[in-house]
Amino acid sequence: MFLQDAPEGGVQYWELLVSGLGWTLAVSACAWVIALLLGSAIGTLRTTHRAWVTRVGNAWVELFRNIPLLVQMFLWYFVAPEFVPALKSWVIAADPAHAQFLSAVLCLGLFTSARIAEQVRAGIQSLPQGQRLAGMALGLREPQVYRYVLLPMAFRIIIPPLTSETMNLIKNSSIALTIGLAELTFRAREIGEYTFHFFEAFSAATLIYVAIAMAANRVMALVERRTAVPGYIAHGAK
Amino acid sequence: MITIDNVSKWYGAFQVLDGCTTGVQKGDVVVVCGPSGSGKSTLIKCVNGLEPFQQGDITVDGIPVGSPGTDLPKLRSRVGMVFQHFELFPHLSITQNLALAQVKVLKRTRDEAVERGLKLLDRVGLAAQREKFPGQLSGGQQQRVAIARALSMDPICMLFDEPTSALDPEMINEVLDVMVQLASDGMTMMVVTHEMGFARKVAHRVIFMDHGRIVEDATKDDFFGKPHSERAQQFLAKILQH
Ligand SMILES: Nc1ncnc2c1ncn2[C@@H]1O[C@H](COP(=O)(O)OP(=O)(O)OP(=O)(O)O)[C@@H](O)[C@H]1O
Numbered sequence A: 001m002f003l004q005d006a007p008e009g010g011v012q013y014w015e016l017l018v019s020g021l022g023w024t025l026a027v028s029a030c031a032w033v034i035a036l037l038l039g040s041a042i043g044t045l046r047t048t049h050r051a052w053v054t055r056v057g058n059a060w061v062e063l064f065r066n067i068p069l070l071v072q073m074f075l076w077y078f079v080a081p082e083f084v085p086a087l088k089s090w091v092i093a094a095d096p097a098h099a100q101f102l103s104a105v106l107c108l109g110l111f112t113s114a115r116i117a118e119q120v121r122a123g124i125q126s127l128p129q130g131q132r133l134a135g136m137a138l139g140l141r142e143p144q145v146y147r148y149v150l151l152p153m154a155f156r157i158i159i160p161p162l163t164s165e166t167m168n169l170i171k172n173s174s175i176a177l178t179i180g181l182a183e184l185t186f187r188a189r190e191i192g193e194y195t196f197h198f199f200e201a202f203s204a205a206t207l208i209y210v211a212i213a214m215a216a217n218r219v220m221a222l223v224e225r226r227t228a229v230p231g232y233i234a235h236g237a238k
Numbered sequence B: 001m002i003t004i005d006n007v008s009k010w011y012g013a014f015q016v017l018d019g020c021t022t023g024v025q026k027g028d029v030v031v032v033c034g035p036s037g038s039g040k041s042t043l044i045k046c047v048n049g050l051e052p053f054q055q056g057d058i059t060v061d062g063i064p065v066g067s068p069g070t071d072l073p074k075l076r077s078r079v080g081m082v083f084q085h086f087e088l089f090p091h092l093s094i095t096q097n098l099a100l101a102q103v104k105v106l107k108r109t110r111d112e113a114v115e116r117g118l119k120l121l122d123r124v125g126l127a128a129q130r131e132k133f134p135g136q137l138s139g140g141q142q143q144r145v146a147i148a149r150a151l152s153m154d155p156i157c158m159l160f161d162e163p164t165s166a167l168d169p170e171m172i173n174e175v176l177d178v179m180v181q182l183a184s185d186g187m188t189m190m191v192v193t194h195e196m197g198f199a200r201k202v203a204h205r206v207i208f209m210d211h212g213r214i215v216e217d218a219t220k221d222d223f224f225g226k227p228h229s230e231r232a233q234q235f236l237a238k239i240l241q242h
C-alpha cells in the first residue's frame, strides 16, 4: 500500500513518510543544538555561586519544566506572535511550514534546554570541590576552570542521561503535529485517514522512530567509548 | 614572603579563624598542625585567596591578598598548592596535567610546557608514567605528580594541605621524601601536616592551631623541646603515640 499514489501532490505514500521523517529529523536536530548550547550555558551558570544568575537559571528551569509541552507548543505557535508585531507579520506572510518549524524548534529546544541544564548542573556538582580549587590554585580564571577542568568531566559523566534526553527530544517532536507541522506522526495519521490502513501506517512510523532512537543511542555510546577516561571509575553504575 | 596579620573569618555566625597572626620568611618551612576542625585548611586557603576572609590582612610577596584590586588568579599562579586528595585532572594525561596551566596561564608554548613538566616529573621520579592518566597511578604517585604540577608554574612559595593524610602508610614516605628534597632546595613552604617526623627534619617553625586560633607559634626546637601550651602538649602526646 505504501507504493500507492497519494490523493494529492502526485507522490506515493512512502514518499510522504520520508518527507515526514525529514521534518522530524530537522526539528530534532535544530532543537537539540539549541538545547545543548542553552542547557550547557544555563546549567553552568547555575553553579557559579552568583545569587542573581542562579535565580534566573532556576526560574528558567522551572518555567520550561512545569508547563506541559503541548501547551508550550501552542504558546509558541499561536500566542507568541501576538506579542511581537514583526514576528506576526512574518508568520502571516511566510510559508506556514516555516512558522510551524520555527515554533517547534524553539519550543522543543527551550523545553529540552531546561532539562539539560539540570543535568549539566548535576554533573558539575558531582565533581569533587577540590577540582575547582585545584584549577583556581594554578591560576586559571573561572571560565578556564570550567572549560578545561570541570566541563570535560561533567559532560563525560552525564552522557547516559543526555542520551535519554536526546531520545525524548526525538519522540517529543511528534507533538509538532498539533500545530500542523507535517512530520512523521502527522504523515502516518494522514496516510491512515486516506487509506484506512491505520495499523500499517503507524507501524511504519513506529519502526522509523525505533530506528532513529537506536541510531542516536549508538552514536552516544560511541561518543562515550571514545571519551572514556583511562583508569577512571564513574561514580554511578552504568 | 607570607604575612598573616590578625586574620578572622566567619562562616555565617561561626567563627573559623580568630585573629591569626603569623608569617613565613623566604626559604622557611613552616608546619601547621592542630586538631581536626581547628581551621588549618581554612587558613592556608586564605593565603592564596581560595577562601575570602572578613578581617585582617594577608600579603604574599608584598601583594595584599584581601584587597579587591588584586589580580588573584595571577597571584595564585605564583603560589603552588598541593591538596589532600591530589586533585589531578582525571581526563588529562600526566603530561597534559603538567602542561595545562603553563600554557593557559603562563602562555608558554606547548613544547616548552611539556619539556618543563617532564623535567619536574623526572625530579619526582615518575618520568616513565608521563603518558598515563591519573586514575592509573597509585595515590603516592598521584601526589608526586601534583607536586610536580605545582612546581611547573615556578612558584615563589608552596602551600600543602595535609598532603599525605589520604595515603596508605607505605606511600607516605615517597611523598615526604619529595617534600624534604624541596625544602632542602630552599623552597618557601607552609605545610599543614601531622607528620611530626617531617616537621622535626625540615621545619623552621611549627604553628599549633585550636578553635581558629594560633595557640603556639614557635621555632621547631622550642615546639618539640621546651614546655608550651597545655593544649599543644596534649595534642603532641597524642599524635606522637603512633
Ligand atoms: N564551607 C563551610 N561552611 C561552614 N563551615 C565550614 C566550611 N568549611 C569549613 N567549615 C568549618 O570550619 C572549621 C575549620 O575547618 P577546616 O577545614 O579549616 O579545619 P581543619 O583544621 O583543616 O580540619 P581537618 O584537620 O579536619 O582538615 C570546621 O569546624 C569546619 O566544620
Ligand SMILES: [Mg+2]
Pocket (backbone or CB within 6 Å): B040, B041, B042, B161, B162
Ligand atoms: Mg583540613
